[in-house]
Amino acid sequence: MEFKDRLRARMTDLEMTATDLSSRIGVSKSSITFWRNGTNRATGSNLMELAKALKCNPEWLETGKGAKEPNAIPSNGRRAESNASILGYIAPWDDETPLEDDEVAIPLLKDVRVAAGSGEISEEFFTGKKIRMGKYTLKNRGVSPENAVCVTVSGNSMEPALPDGSTVGMDRAQTAIKDGKVYVIKHDGELRVKQAYRRPGGGIRLRSFNQAEHQDEEYTIEQMAEKDIWVVGKVFWSSVLWD
Structure with a gap:
């Protein structure tokens, strides 16, 4: 069958x-x-x-393997408590594999690394390879495909959630800060990924997950203009490879 x-x-x-x-x-x-x-x-x-x-x-x-019904009880009569759910299966593909009807190709700015820490200078955004992503995933997060861009994280300031080498997807249409959400920030020509908080008077506070090694940074609205600090987009997705 x-x-x-x-x-x-x-x-x-x-x-x-x-x-x-x-x-x-x-x-x-x-x-x-x-x-x-x-x-x-x-x-x-x-x-x-x-x-x-x-x-x-x-x-x-x-x-064709396993139980047909999603709530089938195993032969021992006991159902184990579940703490995970399947979001999708991994299927092999390469750059030549055609997109499925439910997929889009999101630009991966492979040569422009988001700085999670000291930062790396980036002259401009440019498209390298692409990440295949489901239309449902984007729709579920309220992201239009044309506004989605994937970038690579470097440094340890966002560990353990986003270790060095992680890939994140950002929505360039979402630049209004919601306290505590994670954003890609342009800072003095560098790209950084941080939790962002609004400060009174229009300033910004940038926070790392790894607070043991990286303290909060606060900037007034005048300092933001001076240091060319602005929100590039909100992070809506991430992918991490475990060591």
């Missing part, structure tokens, strides 16, 4: 049409048709949304 067979069977069980699934998942009807015909299969956030709409486990839908 293949993916397409499990998909068809589940649609039959729930009396769902391709139009029903298309509207619930937010993909084109032709994508549903391709999945049903076996031309390709749902992956990533599409798979998650498809399994949710079909009220089944994504692992079963993708591979």
